[in-house]
Amino acid sequence: MIENTPLTELPVAVIGAGPVGLAAAAHLIAREIEPLVFEAGPAAAAAVSAWGHIGLFSPWKYNIDEAARDLLEPTGWVEPEADQLPTGAELVANYLAPLAATEPLRETIHTRTRVIAVSRVEKDRTRTPGRSDTPFLVRTRNENGAIDDRRVRAVIDTSGTWETPNPLGQAGLPAAGEPAAREAGLVSSPLPDVLGRDRAQFAGRHTLVIGAGHSAANTLLALGELRGAEPNTRISWAIRSADPAGVYGGGDQDGLPARGALGTRLRNLVEKGDIAVHTQVTITELAYADPAPASATATGEVAVTGSTPDGAVSLSVDRVVPATGFRPNLDFLREIRLDLDPIVEAPTGLGPLIDPEHHSCGTVAPHGARLLSHPEKDFYIAGMKSYGRAPTFLMATGYEQVRSIVAAIAGDQDAADKVELVLPETGVCSADIGSSCDAPSVVTVTADSSGCCEAAPAQPVSIGIPTGLEHGRSARQEAQ
Numbered sequence: 513m514i515e516n517t518p519l520t521e522l523p524v525a526v527i528g529a530g531p532v533g534l535a536a537a538a539h540l541i542a543r544e545i546e547p548l549v550f551e552a553g554p555a556a557a558a559a560v561s562a563w564g565h566i567g568l569f570s571p572w573k574y575n576i577d578e579a580a581r582d583l584l585e586p587t588g589w590v591e592p593e594a595d596q597l598p599t600g601a602e603l604v605a606n607y608l609a610p611l612a613a614t615e616p617l618r619e620t621i622h623t624r625t626r627v628i629a630v631s632r633v634e635k636d637r638t639r640t641p642g643r644s645d646t647p648f649l650v651r652t653r654n655e656n657g658a659i660d661d662r663r664v665r666a667v668i669d670t671s672g673t674w675e676t677p678n679p680l681g682q683a684g685l686p687a688a689g690e691p692a693a694r695e696a697g698l699v700s701s702p703l704p705d706v707l708g709r710d711r712a713q714f715a716g717r718h719t720l721v722i723g724a725g726h727s728a729a730n731t732l733l734a735l736g737e738l739r740g741a742e743p744n745t746r747i748s749w750a751i752r753s754a755d756p757a758g759v760y761g762g763g764d765q766d767g768l769p770a771r772g773a774l775g776t777r778l779r780n781l782v783e784k785g786d787i788a789v790h791t792q793v794t795i796t797e798l799a800y801a802d803p804a805p806a807s808a809t810a811t812g813e814v815a816v817t818g819s820t821p822d823g824a825v826s827l828s829v830d831r832v833v834p835a836t837g838f839r840p841n842l843d844f845l846r847e848i849r850l851d852l853d854p855i856v857e858a859p860t861g862l863g864p865l866i867d868p869e870h871h872s873c874g875t876v877a878p879h880g881a882r883l884l885s886h887p888e889k890d891f892y893i894a895g896m897k898s899y900g901r902a903p904t905f906l907m908a909t910g911y912e913q914v915r916s917i918v919a920a921i922a923g924d925q926d927a928a929d930k931v932e933l934v935l936p937e938t939g940v941c942s943a944d945i946g947s948s949c950d951a952p953s954v955v956t957v958t959a960d961s962s963g964c965c966e967a968a969p970a971q972p973v974s975i976g977i978p979t980g981l982e983h984g985r986s987a988r989q990e991a992q
C-alpha cells in the first residue's frame with residue numbers, strides 16, 4: 513500500500529470472520545468498499561465451530577444476513593429451511609463456510625492472522641491534531657509469528673468474546689492457581705463436546721461444572737448421557753446461588769417447551785443423584801499435582817477449593833468446565849479512544865439497554881452506527897463483542913449493526929440512521945434459564961435518528977441464549 517494513498521481509497525479492516533464480521537464484509541462489498549478481514553482461527557467462523565455441537569435457539573430465518581444472501585444466491589447456494597434450528601456446525605457448513613468461499617469474499621479473508629493492536633499511523637491515543645484524517649494502523653501476527661502493519665480507513669471490530677471467558681474466582685478475578693490449571697489443560701473450553709470430539713477427557717472421569725446458565729445446563733446434560741454409557745463418570749456442579757431450582761425453569765409449566773424439557777431433564781439427573789450439586793460456592797483455589805499432565809486426555813487431579821457459608825469445600829476432580837460467561841478483550845484497543853459503559857463494557861449508549869442486572873428479557877431497541885460510535889471516528893465494535901459482558905446478543909442484531917455501520921463509513925448517514933430490526937422477543941434471553949419471562953413473540957422494531965420506536969407483535973418463536981453466567985449470577989438471585 514502506497515503511504516500517501518487517500519484515506520477513502522484505503523480498505524476497511526474487519527477483525528474476526530464470525531457471522532457478524534462476514535456480514536460486515538458483505539455489506540462493504542455491496543457498497544464497493546474493499547474489506548480486509550483478519551481471522552485468528554484456521555478458517556472463517558472459528559468460534560462457532562468450537563461450539564458446533566450446540567443447537568441454536570434461533571431458526572435459520574434470523575441467522576442469514578441480507579448482503580450475505582446477495583453474495584450467496586448467484587453461487588447456487590440452497591438456502592436452509594427458514595424455521596429449522598441449525599446446530600453451530602450446520603450454521604458453518606450451510607451458511608458461513610459457503611459465504612467465506614464466495615469469490616468476492618475469499619480473497620479478502622486472511623486466516624491464521626491475529627490482530628494484536630489497533631492505532632492511528634504515527635499517533636498514539638494522546639495525539640489529537642489531524643487524528644480523524646489519519647489512517648488506522650492495524651498490526652497483525654500470523655501463525656509463523658510474522659508481524660505486519662496495515663493501513664486502513666476504518667475498523668470494525670467483530671472479534672467476539674469466545675476467547676475470553678470470565679475467570680472462575682470471586683470478584684471477577686481468577687482463583688489462586690487458576691491460570692496454571694488452565695495452562696495445564698485441566699480447565700476445558702466453556703462448551704466442550706462431551707459426547708463427541710472431547711469425550712475422552714470426560715468418560716470415566718470426575719468433572720466439575722461451574723456456573724448456572726444454559727452452557728452449564730447443556731454440559732451437565734451431556735455428562736449425564738455420558739454417565740449412562742460410562743457409569744464411572746462422575747459429575748459435580750458448583751453454583752453461587754442457594755438453590756439450583758432457578759436453572760430448572762418451569763418444567764411442564766414452562767412457556768417454552770424446549771426450555772422446560774431441558775430443565776426437567778437436569779432436575780431428574782440431580783434428583784437421581786447422578787449430579788452432586790454444591791450451592792453457595794465461591795471458588796477460591798485450583799491446585800494440581802506438578803508436573804502437569806502431558807496431554808489434554810491425560811488424567812489430572814485438580815483440587816478445587818471453594819468457600820461456602822458453612823465453611824470450605826474441597827473437591828478432587830479431573831476436569832473443570834467453566835460456564836461462567838464471557839467478557840470482551842479490550843487489550844489490543846489500548847491506543848484507541850473508546851467510550852464504554854462502565855458496567856457491561858458495551859458502547860456507552862448501548863450498555864444500559866442490555867445490562868443483565870436490569871434487562872433479563874425483551875427486545876433491545878434497534879441500534880446502529882450512531883449508538884455504536886466512539887470518540888475515535890470510524891472505529892466500531894460490533895457483534896457479540898459490542899454487548900460487552902451481557903450474554904443476550906443475537907446474530908440478527910449484529911447484522912443490522914454492521915449494515916448501519918457500513919452505511920455510515922460510506923457516508924450514507926440517512927441509511928445509517930434508519931435502523932430497522934425484526935427481532936424475536938423471548939423469555940429465553942433472560943439472565944438464566946429459570947427466569948419467568950413472558951412467552952416469546954416476534955417484534956418488528958424500527959427507529960430513526962429521532963430515537964422514536966414502535967413494536968408490533970407477530971407469531972411465537974423460541975429463540976435466544978444466555979451463553980453463560982458469571983458463576984451462576986443472575987439479576988434475580990442478586991436481588992434476593
Ligand SMILES: Cc1cc2nc3c(=O)[nH]c(=O)nc-3n(C[C@H](O)[C@H](O)[C@H](O)COP(=O)(O)OP(=O)(O)OC[C@H]3O[C@@H](n4cnc5c(N)ncnc54)[C@H](O)[C@@H]3O)c2cc1C
Pocket residue numbers: 527528529530531532533550551552553556557558559560563566567568569570625626627628670671672673674675703844894895896897905906907908910976977979
Ligand atoms: C453456544 C452459543 C450459542 C448461541 N446461540 C445463538 C443463537 O441461537 N442465535 C443467535 O442469534 N445467537 C446465538 N449466540 C450468540 C452469538 O450470535 C454468537 O456467539 C455469534 O457467533 C456471534 O458472532 P460474532 O461474529 O459477533 O462473533 P464470533 O462468532 O465469536 O466470531 C468472532 C471471530 O473473531 C475471531 N477473532 C477473535 N479475536 C481475534 C483477533 N484478535 N484477530 C483476528 N480474529 C479474531 C474468532 O476466531 C472468531 O472467528 C450463541 C452463542 C454461543 C456461544
